[in-house]
Amino acid sequence: xxxxxxxxxxxxxxxxxxxxxxxxxxxxxxxxxxxxxxxxxxxxxxxxxxxxxxxxxxxxxxxxxxxxxxxxxxxxxxxxxxxxxxxxxxxxxxxxxxxxxxxxxxxxxxxxxxxxxxxxxxxxxxxxxxxxxxxxxxxxxxxxxxxxxxxxxxxxxxxxxxxxxxxxxxxxxxxxxxxxxxxxxxxxxxxxxxxxxxxxx
Amino acid sequence: xxxxxxxxxxxxxxxxxxxxxxxxxxxxxxxxxxxxxxxxxxxxxxxxxxxxxxxxxxxxxxxxxxxxxxxxxxxxxxxxxxxxxxxxxxxxxxxxxxxxxxxxxxxxxxxxxxxxxxxxxxxxxxxxxxxxxxxxxxxxxxxxxxxx
Numbered sequence: 001x002x003x004x005x006x007x008x009x010x011x012x013x014x015x016x017x018x019x020x021x022x023x024x025x026x027x028x029x030x031x032x033x034x035x036x037x038x039x040x041x042x043x044x045x046x047x048x049x050x051x052x053x054x055x056x057x058x059x060x061x062x063x064x065x066x067x068x069x070x071x072x073x074x075x076x077x078x079x080x081x082x083x084x085x086x087x088x089x090x091x092x093x094x095x096x097x098x099x100x101x102x103x104x105x106x107x108x109x110x111x112x113x114x115x116x117x118x119x120x121x122x123x124x125x126x127x128x129x130x131x132x133x134x135x136x137x138x139x140x141x142x143x144x145x146x147x148x149x150x151x152x153x154x155x156x157x158x159x160x161x162x163x164x165x166x167x168x169x170x171x172x173x174x175x176x177x178x179x180x181x182x183x184x185x186x187x188x189x190x191x192x193x194x195x196x197x198x199x200x201x
Numbered sequence: 202x203x204x205x206x207x208x209x210x211x212x213x214x215x216x217x218x219x220x221x222x223x224x225x226x227x228x229x230x231x232x233x234x235x236x237x238x239x240x241x242x243x244x245x246x247x248x249x250x251x252x253x254x255x256x257x258x259x260x261x262x263x264x265x266x267x268x269x270x271x272x273x274x275x276x277x278x279x280x281x282x283x284x285x286x287x288x289x290x291x292x293x294x295x296x297x298x299x300x301x302x303x304x305x306x307x308x309x310x311x312x313x314x315x316x317x318x319x320x321x322x323x324x325x326x327x328x329x330x331x332x333x334x335x336x337x338x339x340x341x342x343x344x345x346x347x348x349x
Contacts, residue, residue: 005267006267006270007270009267010274011246011270011271011274011275012243012275013225015239015242015243015246015275016228016229016243017220017225017228019232019239019242020223020227020228020231020232021217021218021223023231023232024217024218024231025217028213028216028217032212032216042241042245045242045246046242046246046249049246049249050249050253053250053253053265053268054253054257055257055262056257072220072221075220076220076221079220083210083213087209087210151215156206157207157212158207158215159211159212159215159216160215161211161214161215162214162215165215177218177219177222180215180217180218180222181222181227183216184217184218184231185230188231192234
């Protein structure tokens with residue numbers, strides 16, 4: 001196999017940008033489904049990079065059909081890896097390595113079973129409370145509030161794709177992407193404020 | 202409300218910024234105020250690249266050249282990468298960082314620097330200042346006499 005050269009890839013920028021993405025992923029998960037993976041954003045970044053560079057691991061490889069690796073290209077590629085790993089990690093019970101295999105299998109079976117009506121009701125109340133706290137923090141920013149109300153109605157998580165959301169809100173996909181950026185910023189500031197309040201107590 | 206329950210991928214697509222839409226400034230804003238965590242991660246990645254290179258060589262597998270570049274690029278942000286184009290881009294990004302206005306973190310108190318003018322000195326401080334100034338004058342005159 002020809003040696004793949006990553007000349008021109010700024011690994012410091014790759015690391016920083018993946019870290020920023022991973023933090024936003026965790027923050028969003030805390031808003032919509034309180035996901036707990038037992039991992040931290042930096043762990044997912046480390047693992048994705050290691051799998052790309054380790055020749056013994058063939059699950060994450062740069063396909064030459066993608067062209068020459070660039071900083072942007074590597075970030076986009078590894079971002080998909082991180083998202084997939086995060087979703088997989090959410091399906092597993094925590095601390096699997098310290099549990100016997102039978103226990104892990106039983107926990108996975110329980111996790112994949114349908115939740116009870118009581119669990120669903122509790123989850124709904126929690127989700128609405130988290131959303132309303134965020135909306136109260138945002139205050140007067142109608143485009144962002146409209147977007148959040150569309151995507152997180154009382155009934156559940158709608159998660160309309162950007163194109164569909166743009167159609168419903170009678171705007172452009174570009175505007176939807178800008179609203180997503182603002183949501184990410186509000187979520188970050190909201191968590192910072194909450195952390196500050198927690199430490200101040 | 203949608204008829205179909207969204208899958209996890211759709212859920213994240215609805216809220217997360219796509220990599221193509223996240224600029225370096227967006228990433229910097231995300232990590233602002235937590236630069237230590239970002240620096241710690243870069244150091245961890247650099248250490249991992251070195252360990253991985255050693256592991257591969259021990260297993261009789263040649264370490265890919267990228268591992269050396271990674272370690273060099275991430276060990277210190279002051280070290281410029283060997284590639285000229287990258288080095289220029291890193292240097293300009295560093296300058297932009299230094300020029301970027303930093304906001305005062307929430308809940309931080311601003312400390313005002315206080316400077317006392319001559320008229321605000323207490324009488325005893327005024328005496329002390331006079332005394333020190335006289336000593337200094339004598340010392341300078343002494344040095345001056347020696348050089349004559």
